[in-house]
Each structure stands twice: as structure tokens, then as C-alpha cells.
Amino acid sequence: MTQHLMSNYGRYPIAFERGAGTRLYDEAGNEYIDFTSGIAVTNLGHCHPNVTRAIQEQAATLVHTSNLFQIRKQEEVAAKLAKLSGLDQAFFCNSGAEANEAAIKLARKHSKEKYGEHKYEILTLEDAFHGRTLATVSATPRLKFQEGFAPLVPGFRYVSKDLAEIEASIGAHTCAILLEAVQGEGGVLPLSPEFLQGIRALCDQHGLLLILDEVQTGIGRTGTMFAYQQAGIQPDILTLAKALGNGIPVGATLAKADVASAFQPGTHGSTFGGTPLVMAAVLATLDTIESENLLDHATEMGVELGLRLQGLIEQYDCLLELRGLGLLRGVTLDRPVAPLVAKCQELGLLVLNAGEKTLRLLPPLNVSSQDIHLAMKILEHAVQEITETITNA
Numbered sequence: 001m002t003q004h005l006m007s008n009y010g011r012y013p014i015a016f017e018r019g020a021g022t023r024l025y026d027e028a029g030n031e032y033i034d035f036t037s038g039i040a041v042t043n044l045g046h047c048h049p050n051v052t053r054a055i056q057e058q059a060a061t062l063v064h065t066s067n068l069f070q071i072r073k074q075e076e077v078a079a080k081l082a083k084l085s086g087l088d089q090a091f092f093c094n095s096g097a098e099a100n101e102a103a104i105k106l107a108r109k110h111s112k113e114k115y116g117e118h119k120y121e122i123l124t125l126e127d128a129f130h131g132r133t134l135a136t137v138s139a140t141p142r143l144k145f146q147e148g149f150a151p152l153v154p155g156f157r158y159v160s161k162d163l164a165e166i167e168a169s170i171g172a173h174t175c176a177i178l179l180e181a182v183q184g185e186g187g188v189l190p191l192s193p194e195f196l197q198g199i200r201a202l203c204d205q206h207g208l209l210l211i212l213d214e215v216q217t218g219i220g221r222t223g224t225m226f227a228y229q230q231a232g233i234q235p236d237i238l239t240l241a242k243a244l245g246n247g248i249p250v251g252a253t254l255a256k257a258d259v260a261s262a263f264q265p266g267t268h269g270s271t272f273g274g275t276p277l278v279m280a281a282v283l284a285t286l287d288t289i290e291s292e293n294l295l296d297h298a299t300e301m302g303v304e305l306g307l308r309l310q311g312l313i314e315q316y317d318c319l320l321e322l323r324g325l326g327l328l329r330g331v332t333l334d335r336p337v338a339p340l341v342a343k344c345q346e347l348g349l350l351v352l353n354a355g356e357k358t359l360r361l362l363p364p365l366n367v368s369s370q371d372i373h374l375a376m377k378i379l380e381h382a383v384q385e386i387t388e389t390i391t392n393a
């Protein structure tokens with residue numbers, strides 16, 4: 001009965017009814033191990049009891065008031081995020097694209113106030129993904145996402161992942177560089193610490209803002225709260241969403257105080273941004289990462305998953321290269337990945353693609369060794385079934 005839904009998604013023929021931890025159950029009662037986490041959203045697994053309790057309690061107390069009033073839980077989350085990120089202030093919205101929209105508007109406004117009307121251009125990288133709103137598809141230099149939506153929002157310039165080319169592209173209008181620390185949708189492509197440090201240096205040298213889009217990589221996905229921490233750099237603006245509320249829709253734009261001050265009463269807003277209900281879920285999510293020591297655990301499990309995947313790559317010719325960081329992992333194939341994803345589903349394992357030929361794995365941060373073992377067995381079985389030619393086995 002999908003005839004009243006727009007056809008903008010290609011959906012698999014499975015509907016889930018229930019989830020708990022790493023497991024999902026479909027309408028027929030079949031069990032699946034979820035190594036997608038709802039595309040890097042349910043980082044604590046499905047229906048984590050701490051988050052469920054927080055939502056239930058808050059839903060019975062107060063759901064929404066509007067941002068015309070003080071919202072204490074917003075202040076609390078903002079203080080926590082400031083402490084975790086080293087940035088000063090937060091704006092809350094409802095999605096990754098919106099968090100990036102706010103970042104783009106903030107960067108433009110700050111730069112125009114500081115340097116004059118000519119400062120508005122933002123550099124973005126090849127293979128990037130920043131969202132589906134008009135400005136964020138304009139920031140995403142890929143035809144697949146832009147086709148049919150012209151005229152796009154002006155003010156973006158696309159650059160390759162080459163520091164010299166990026167420096168040569170910085171012009172009188174440039175105000176910021178926007179990038180992901182690991183390009184998730186683009187194929188699970190991490191940017192090296194040296195590259196990120198080089199970008200930071202270029203920004204400092206040329207008076208540009210560094211905007212990091214950690215919508216997918218944030219909230220422990222790569223083993224640290226934010227992926228940039230592994231490169232030893234600090235952004236000027238940081239965007240978060242996906243896992244921030246473990247499934248409750250929320251986005252956040254964080255910034256240094258002198259940048260954030262470009263937003264004053266009336267300059268930007270969101271009706272639903274940062275409601276008490278959403279903030280309760282975020283607090284429970286962040287508290288659980290800390291109380292269950294999930295950053296260390298994710299790092300450990302990331303190593304284990306990486307080793308297991310490397311083992312499969314060495315065993316099967318169709319698997320080429322291991323990519324990624326922590327529990328954001330990719331494996332490139334010598335062929336389209338769709339049949340492998342479908343075969344895994346059939347065998348009870350949910351995995352994702354990233355582009356046409358890259359398998360993407362995003363287990364929850366609290367995934368166990370046993371679940372990794374089980375998932376890798378299923379993946380291996382699926383690889384065998386789609387290739388039927390085994391080498392060195």
C-alpha cells in the first residue's frame with residue numbers, strides 16, 4: 001500500500017515491527033542483526049532503555065514550548081556539547097541538512113560582518129555529502145544529488161582533495177571550507193590527519209572558517225566523540241545530527257563564541273529545534289555513551305571489525321579494500337554491491353552501500369564481539385553465494 005507515498009526512496013521489501021539492541025524483527029517475526037544503525041543513527045542500538053525512559057518521562061511532563069521561552073534542557077545539552085567539543089555555543093534544529101544550513105548561514109553572516117559583503121564563498125570537497133535541502137545539495141558536488149534542481153544556490157566552489165589545489169582556489173570571496181572528516185556517503189573515505197591539519201593551517205593562514213560536518217561521524221561513531229579529535233584539530237563550526245538523539249530527530253550547529261555571535265535574536269530559527277522532548281533524548285544518549293564507556297568499546301570493536309573484514313578481503317577476490325575508522329567501515333568490491341546487500345538481508349544481516357561498489361557497515365557502538373563474529377559469518381556466507389568462486393579458502 002505505497003501508492004500514496006512519493007517514490008523518492010528505493011525501499012527494500014521488509015517492514016520492521018520491533019527493535020532491541022543490535023536486533024530488528026520484521027512483520028513475519030524474522031530476526032536481523034542490524035549493522036546499519038538506521039544509517040548511523042541508533043548508535044546505542046534500538047530502543048536503548050535509558051533513552052526510552054527519558055522519552056517516556058519527558059513525554060508525560062512537557063513535549064514542546066517554542067523557542068520564545070527558556071528551555072533548561074537545551075542549556076544543559078549545549079553545555080555538555082561545548083565541553084565535549086571545545087566549541088562554545090549551540091543552535092538546535094532537526095536534521096543534518098538543517099545543521100549544515102545553519103552552519104552555511106552562520107559562516108556567511110559572520111564573514112560579511114567581519115570582512116564585508118564580498119565574503120560569502122564556501123569551498124566543498126569532491127565526494128562530499130552535506131544533505132538534501134537546496135543549499136546543501138548545492139554544497140554537495142555530485143550530479144546524482146543535484147540533477148533536476150537547478151538553479152542551485154550560488155556561493156559554493158568545488159575542490160579536489162589536494163591541499164595545493166585548495167589553496168589555489170581560495171579567492172577574495174572565500175569565507176570557509178566545509179568538509180567531512182570521513183566522507184560517509186561518498187564511499188567511506190577518511191581524510192588523513194595530515195590533510196585535516198593542512199586544511200586547518202590553510203584556514204588560519206587565509207582567515208577562513210573551518211566547518212566540519214560530523215553528522216555521520218559524530219557521537220562516537222569513529223571511536224572518539226568526534227572524528228576530528230583523532231586529527232588533533234579544532235573546527236570553528238561543527239554540525240551534528242544522526243546519532244545525537246539515538247533516533248529522535250535532532251541536529252546541532254556548534255561554533256566558537258566569536259563566530260556564533262553573528263546569530264542574534266531574529267537572525268535564524270526553528271520551530272521544533274531543541275524541544276524538551278528531543279533534549280531529554282539527547283541527554284540520555286550522551287550520558288549513556290559516558291556511563292557505558294562506549295567510546296573505548298567502539299574503538300576496540302572497530303579494531304576487531306577491521307581485522308575481520310581484512311581477513312575476508314584476503315580470502316575473497318571480489319573484496320578489494322578496507323576503508324574507514326572505528327565503527328564506520330567500508331569494503332570496496334570489484335562489482336556492484338547491491339546483490340551482496342540483498343543476500344545479507346536474506347541471511348539475516350542488515351548492511352548498507354556507500355555508492356555503487358562500496359559495502360558500508362555501521363554497527364551500534366555497544367555491539368559485542370559475538371555479534372561481530374556472527375555478522376562476519378553471515379557476510380562471508382553471502383560473499384560466497386554471490387561469487388561462488390572462492391580463492392585460498
Ligand SMILES: *Cc1c(COP(=O)(O)O)cnc(C)c1O
Pocket residue numbers: 094095096097098100129130131132180184185213214215216241242
Ligand atoms: C546524513 C548526512 C547529512 C544529512 O542529514 P539529514 O539528517 O538526512 O538531513 C549531512 N551530512 C552528512 C555527512 C551526512 O552523513
